[in-house]
Amino acid sequence: MTTDVLDVIRTKRDGGELSDEQIRFFVEGYTAGTIADEQAAALCMAILLRDMGPRELATWTQAMIDSGERLDLSGVGRPTVDKHSTGGVGDKVSLALVPLVAACGAAVPQLSGRGLGHTGGTLDKMEAIPGWRATLPAERIVEQLRDVGAVICAASESLCPADRKLYALRDVTATVEAIPLIASSIMSKKIAEGTEALVLDVKVGSGAFLPELDRARRLAETMVELGRAHGVRTVALITDMDTPLGRACGNALEVAEAVEVLDGGGPPDLVEVTLALATEMCRLAGLPTDGPDGPAAVLADGRARAVWDRMVAAQGGDPRAPLPEAPIVHEVRAPAGGHLRRLDARAVGVAVWRLGAGRSRKEDPVSPSAGAVCLRKPGDRVEEGEPLLLLHADDEGRLPGALAALEGAIEVGPEPPAPRPLVVERIG
Numbered sequence: 370m371t372t373d374v375l376d377v378i379r380t381k382r383d384g385g386e387l388s389d390e391q392i393r394f395f396v397e398g399y400t401a402g403t404i405a406d407e408q409a410a411a412l413c414m415a416i417l418l419r420d421m422g423p424r425e426l427a428t429w430t431q432a433m434i435d436s437g438e439r440l441d442l443s444g445v446g447r448p449t450v451d452k453h454s455t456g457g458v459g460d461k462v463s464l465a466l467v468p469l470v471a472a473c474g475a476a477v478p479q480l481s482g483r484g485l486g487h488t489g490g491t492l493d494k495m496e497a498i499p500g501w502r503a504t505l506p507a508e509r510i511v512e513q514l515r516d517v518g519a520v521i522c523a524a525s526e527s528l529c530p531a532d533r534k535l536y537a538l539r540d541v542t543a544t545v546e547a548i549p550l551i552a553s554s555i556m557s558k559k560i561a562e563g564t565e566a567l568v569l570d571v572k573v574g575s576g577a578f579l580p581e582l583d584r585a586r587r588l589a590e591t592m593v594e595l596g597r598a599h600g601v602r603t604v605a606l607i608t609d610m611d612t613p614l615g616r617a618c619g620n621a622l623e624v625a626e627a628v629e630v631l632d633g634g635g636p637p638d639l640v641e642v643t644l645a646l647a648t649e650m651c652r653l654a655g656l657p658t659d660g661p662d663g664p665a666a667v668l669a670d671g672r673a674r675a676v677w678d679r680m681v682a683a684q685g686g687d688p689r690a691p692l693p694e695a696p697i698v699h700e701v702r703a704p705a706g707g708h709l710r711r712l713d714a715r716a717v718g719v720a721v722w723r724l725g726a727g728r729s730r731k732e733d734p735v736s737p738s739a740g741a742v743c744l745r746k747p748g749d750r751v752e753e754g755e756p757l758l759l760l761h762a763d764d765e766g767r768l769p770g771a772l773a774a775l776e777g778a779i780e781v782g783p784e785p786p787a788p789r790p791l792v793v794e795r796i797g
């Protein structure tokens with residue numbers, strides 16, 4: 370080896386390009402523990418400030434994949450396709466989408482993480498279902514994909530261990546926002562998971578991880594390129610996250626709403642985004658995108674719901690069991706009559722998090738029942754004093770913080786807001 374860690378940090382600090390050797394030396398050394406956290410933090414900050422070129426990014430991503438095991442899904446007997454969302458408030462799309470696309474004929478290996486900050490994690494939502502288990506050994510994942518076609522479970526510790534360490538470090542060094550680091554973090558996990566195709570839901574708007582459209586677009590383009598370079602057919606939709614998706618935010622509340630969608634109902638915005646993503650996934654998997662076996666028909670006639678029931682039961686859950694309910698429900702009322710012009714996604718996300726539905730540190734527990742229900746959505750007519758939001762809490766002491774988060778988040782005016790498209794752009 371002709372490089373050393375100071376040389377790697379200096380190269381990037383001074384705006385140079387890292388060689389393939391330098392990248393592999395760093396990723397392998399950091400994963401093995403021979404490179405210290407402070408050195409890795411310095412390099413992440415240099416990358417955030419100086420960016421990475423396409424070759425550096427491809428090598429970095431490959432080194433992250435090579436830091437652990439890859440799942441072999443060649444034996445599942447169906448086309449494999451997955452979806453990843455950059456995270457949003459009320460974003461329970463995966464819960465309905467995974468069984469829906471499985472019911473259309475694909476195998477969907479959704480290996481997920483837990484939520485951190487104001488957007489919830491898919492595993493936290495699923496864990497609101499009595500008995501449901503997030504952890505599955507690799508051979509059970511393959512078996513369940515073969516039998517049911519759908520798995521939502523925790524990614525194993527041996528999948529991209531370099532990303533586990535780097536993501537935790539970035540979280541405490543203000544370097545999460547670097548686009549090459551986000552793209553390589555997300556795509557290394559999805560490529561290592563073994564899926565043949567991938568649809569990315571990149572959120573844009575106040576509740577999104579990257580609120581501005583130009584940055585969301587750059588992230589989407591970078592991930593689509595990375596996927597293709599690694600032989601994974603990849604498409605991205607940029608979707609709106611200025612207001613919560615659907616009405617329910619919070620773990621059990623979101624499960625209940627996803628089940629409404631699987632039963633052929635549910636809020637129209639949630640159904641629209643779910644079907645847009647399902648259509649892209651089916652297209653990439655070579656399955657019908659409309660007609661009697663397309664996603665809309667499969668959702669409407671109960672085939673997707675039947676797969677949900679089997680998927681939940683296969684992981685120990687009872688799909689018909691009552692979900693936990695919060696003892697306290699507090700109404701937030703309209704400050705005036707008129708049209709609801711804004712219900713800010715980030716503020717609702719922070720309120721829900723303060724009610725106990727999310728965590729600040731990865732070891733914190735979450736409340737299954739805390740959350741919020743948006744009774745009205747932007748564009749709706751409202752009367753002064755009518756309830757707009759219901760806050761669900763396990764204890765009264767959580768309410769003041771949640772109400773403070775909502776200050777300035779609700780705007781009512783005489784004119785309706787300009788309509789916003791839900792699917793903003795398609796990349797790929």
Ligand code: URA
Nearest residue numbers: 536550551552554555
């Ligand atoms: N999600 C990830 O998995 N990684 C990131 O870097 C950001 C979001």
